[in-house]
Amino acid sequence: MPSGGRRPRPLPGPDRELPAPPRRVAARDPRAPPSAHTAARERAIAFGDMPDGLPMMAWAGTSYGVANAHPEVLAGVDHVIAGNDEDGVAAVLEGLFPEG
Numbered sequence: 001m002p003s004g005g006r007r008p009r010p011l012p013g014p015d016r017e018l019p020a021p022p023r024r025v026a027a028r029d030p031r032a033p034p035s036a037h038t039a040a041r042e043r044a045i046a047f048g049d050m051p052d053g054l055p056m057m058a059w060a061g062t063s064y065g066v067a068n069a070h071p072e073v074l075a076g077v078d079h080v081i082a083g084n085d086e087d088g089v090a091a092v093l094e095g096l097f098p099e100g
Contacts, residue, residue, distance in 0.1 A: 062079070
């Protein structure tokens with residue numbers, strides 16, 4: 001056993017995958033006072049594909065879910081866009097922020 005008393009995790013095999021590390025997308029404390037770095041809600045946009053992003057997408061003025069997103073996301077966003085394999089996010093960003 002390695003130092004520290006922890007067993008190493010087994011490496012993924014052909015029939016196993018390592019689980020994704022836990023993460024928290026919407027980490028801002030809603031009780032925190034606004035600052036110069038806080039975006040105005042009505043101007044904020046959010047993209048997502050998994051339920052962990054729903055709080056962020058609910059807060060944003062406009063939310064987008066990619067077509068291959070989790071069903072909960074598709075039900076909770078303002079717009080469903082092309083899937084990630086079709087560059088849906090890039091297409092929306094190009095439309096919102098054209099080169100000029």
